[in-house]
Amino acid sequence: MSTAQEVRHSRPYDLAITVGLIAYGVVHLLVAWIALQLAFGKSSQEASQQGALQELGSKPLGGVLLWVVAIGLFTLVIWRVLELGWGNLDLHKKVSSAGRAIVYLVLGVSAVKVAVGSGASSSGGQRTVSARLMAHGAGRVLIVAVGVAIIGIGCYHGYKAITKKFTEDLVGGVSEVTILLGRIGYFAKGIAFVVVGVLFGWAAIDYDPQKAGGLDTALHTIKEQPFGSVLLTVLAVGIAAFGVYCFGWSRNARR
16 A cells, blocks of 8 residues: 555544534634624624634634644645545546545635735725726636636535535435525525626726626625625525534535
8 A cells, every 4th residue: 555545544634624614614703703793794804714814813723723723724725636646536536536636726825815914805905906807908808717616616515416416425324404505505505606606707897907806706795685684694594504514524524
């Protein structure tokens, strides 16, 4: 058995993945809490994963917790990389694993930045990049393409929720409650991705980089709609459901 395969079958490796998925769930719960506060006009934090990490950092022992979250997320990156190299995956699952590894890596780096006091607004950075791209002819086409890709990810999340395809990530006796939380969570995340993608496309078509942004911009856009507070509350509950699902996932993750 190779060293990589030995690592994949070790108890510390399993424990690290469990901690990582719990950390991932905590981030989503914090995003949901900030979104809920935004729905009632009480939020001062950016309603995004970056804002969630900043919220965590502001709590007692927040710095320590941020490092635990960062280490857990980096472990998930290793999990997906080993899965790519030694797992028996088809092309679709390899693409999915690579995408997840990037998400975990970005979140882990963000946690480190917040822990050392250098975290910045993600939505603001995305608008700056959008403005630079729009200064070039092909830039607007690229932004539209990014928007379409994000919408595609959102639709795929919805598909996973409807078909319960996410259960392929689970092994062992998984409760119906966990599956229900996963369906609600993936569907809510799908809606958020679709809104973000539409905003990117709208920004390019309207030549307005201020309309492009991440999750924070998307949630504020939802809040501004008729019955926006109600819609945002429902979405926050959905994101929270995904956070709780991650706890169940951590116990039954397919290694």
